[in-house]
Amino acid sequence: MRITVTVDGTKYSDDVEPRQLLVHYLRERLGKVGTVVGCDTSNCGACTVHLDGHSVKSCSVLAVQADGSEVTTIEGLARDGQLHPVQQAFHDNHALQCGFCTPGMIMQSIDLLADDPDPDETAVREGLEGNLCRCTGYQNIVRAVRDAAAKMSGGAGPEAERVGESQQVAGGGN
Amino acid sequence: MIPAAFDYVAPTTVDDAVRALSEAGEDAKVIAGGQSLLPVLRMRLAAPSKLIDLGRIPELRGVREDGDTLVIGAMTTHYEVQRDPLVREHALLLACATDTVADPQVRHRGTLGGSLAHADPAGDLLAPALALDAELVVSGMDGRRAVPATEFFTDFFETSLRPGEILCEIRLPKYTGWSAHYEKFNRVAQAWSIVAVAAAVRVENDTIAQARVGLTNMAATPVRATAVEQALIGQPATPEAITEAAQHAAEGTAPTTDGNADVEYRQHLARVLTSRAVTAALST
Numbered sequence: 001m002r003i004t005v006t007v008d009g010t011k012y013s014d015d016v017e018p019r020q021l022l023v024h025y026l027r028e029r030l031g032k033v034g035t036v037v038g039c040d041t042s043n044c045g046a047c048t049v050h051l052d053g054h055s056v057k058s059c060s061v062l063a064v065q066a067d068g069s070e071v072t073t074i075e076g077l078a079r080d081g082q083l084h085p086v087q088q089a090f091h092d093n094h095a096l097q098c099g100f101c102t103p104g105m106i107m108q109s110i111d112l113l114a115d116d117p118d119p120d121e122t123a124v125r126e127g128l129e130g131n132l133c134r135c136t137g138y139q140n141i142v143r144a145v146r147d148a149a150a151k152m153s154g155g156a157g158p159e160a161e162r163v164g165e166s167q168q169v170a171g172g173g174n
Numbered sequence: 175m176i177p178a179a180f181d182y183v184a185p186t187t188v189d190d191a192v193r194a195l196s197e198a199g200e201d202a203k204v205i206a207g208g209q210s211l212l213p214v215l216r217m218r219l220a221a222p223s224k225l226i227d228l229g230r231i232p233e234l235r236g237v238r239e240d241g242d243t244l245v246i247g248a249m250t251t252h253y254e255v256q257r258d259p260l261v262r263e264h265a266l267l268l269a270c271a272t273d274t275v276a277d278p279q280v281r282h283r284g285t286l287g288g289s290l291a292h293a294d295p296a297g298d299l300l301a302p303a304l305a306l307d308a309e310l311v312v313s314g315m316d317g318r319r320a321v322p323a324t325e326f327f328t329d330f331f332e333t334s335l336r337p338g339e340i341l342c343e344i345r346l347p348k349y350t351g352w353s354a355h356y357e358k359f360n361r362v363a364q365a366w367s368i369v370a371v372a373a374a375v376r377v378e379n380d381t382i383a384q385a386r387v388g389l390t391n392m393a394a395t396p397v398r399a400t401a402v403e404q405a406l407i408g409q410p411a412t413p414e415a416i417t418e419a420a421q422h423a424a425e426g427t428a429p430t431t432d433g434n435a436d437v438e439y440r441q442h443l444a445r446v447l448t449s450r451a452v453t454a455a456l457s458t
């Protein structure tokens with residue numbers, strides 16, 4: 001079946017099998033290997049991307065269901081070599097150990113900040129409920145999201161995916 | 175993991191979906207949010223010949239009022255239900271329960287209709303639907319019919335949907351001004367309910383005038399705790415009265431034993447959680 005999907009700002013038209021999962025389409029057809037497959041059971045959230053502005057687990061969406069939609073992956077966040085503020089905050093706060101959960105954590109954090117630009121610690125933990133870090137590095141992840149919220153107080157969510165030069169992302173960590 | 179191959183159609187009207195489903199025969203399945211179905215397909219626990227995607231049918235989506243009734247389209251996502259002002263105003267209990275379902279990503283895709291049609295006894299939206307006297311409108315080749323929630327859930331993962339029928343909308347009488355709470359007991363993030371209690375109450379002059387209590391995962395189907403409701407009505411909204419009424423919570427239930435809890439523990443949970451749910455509802 002032919003689908004047309006805009007991924008990270010580029011429009012793609014491809015023939016796919018109806019059974020192809022969105023995550024496999026992104027990785028194997030488009031080469032967007034920044035989005036990873038973690039558990040393959042819909043639990044871990046490592047494969048989280050944005051579908052029309054909302055986070056989804058791309059292992060639990062068919063590519064054909066994304067026909068006509070806009071997808072943003074972790075690879076679509078940086079602009080002109082400048083990291084998205086949430087990526088930068090993860091870097092600054094050392095919010096990763098092995099790094100496997102990081103793409104999903106960052107995509108879900110951006111979604112969370114779109115709904116709640118200033119989440120307290122509990123709200124961050126609940127907002128990231130669908131993402132598992134098996135290194136259990138949650139402390140720094142929570143810290144990074146709160147740091148990003150402070151730095152992005154100008155606006156988050158879909159807007160933040162179109163980061164402009166003026167965005168303040170510098171900072172020496174905590 | 176990759177599902178077995180299947181054909182796929184995405185009709186844009188209910189009529190077309192019903193026709194596609196009936197033409198495709200017994201091996202076909204509808205897909206709503208896919209949050210229960212795709213994991214099953216990936217593990218190849220099922221291999222339907224064809225999927226009929228309800229995701230592109232606008233008439234199945236959204237919340238509206240119809241006189242004294244609140245109407246929620248089957249394809250309305252958990253996320254939309256959580257944020258809908260009409261649901262908060264007229265069916266607070268459903269909003270509270272939806273808040274506890276899974277995680278944000280799953281709530282962006284999963285639907286109210288899909289949860290009810292899936293009929294997992296641990297699913298969090300069945301007990302509220304039952305407690306609030308929902309009516310489920312289903313559509314098939316023979317037309318539409320309305321099924322009361324009391325007749326919809328028939329067994330573990332079984333409903334009274336007939337082959338070829340699609341759940342279209344959920345109709346609820348309005349519970350305007352009622353307080354509500356959904357008390358869910360689970361152990362880890364994004365986990366299903368071991369037991370949960372859905373409670374809605376209406377207080378008049380410090381007295382409980384009306385009460386609805388539904389139990390999650392206390393039988394193969396959701397259970398209405400009518401003995402608790404009867405015991406609450408007419409009582410003052412005090413901790414003693416609530417604890418007393420909650421003692422009836424396990425009456426008429428038939429919970430199972432599994433790795434999380436045995437029968438006795440589930441019955442204990444039903445009583446404790448009922449007390450907590452009603453108390454929390456009364457303080458909203």
Ligand SMILES: Cc1cc2nc3c(=O)[nH]c(=O)nc-3n(C[C@H](O)[C@H](O)[C@H](O)COP(=O)(O)OP(=O)(O)OC[C@H]3O[C@@H](n4cnc5c(N)ncnc54)[C@H](O)[C@@H]3O)c2cc1C
Nearest residue numbers: 204206207208209210211276284285288289291297298341
């Ligand atoms: C990690 C994870 C955690 C979860 N935790 C919870 C939880 O804590 N509590 C909870 O309640 N749920 C939980 N869920 C399930 C979630 O709520 C699903 O959204 C829901 O069970 C199914 O809805 P769906 O729209 O995704 O349906 P689908 O998966 O698309 O469909 C489920 C079944 O219902 C049928 N169906 C769907 N819609 C219709 C319709 N309109 N008419 C007829 N048949 C239909 C399908 O054919 C299929 O058999 C969880 C899911 C995941 C992946």
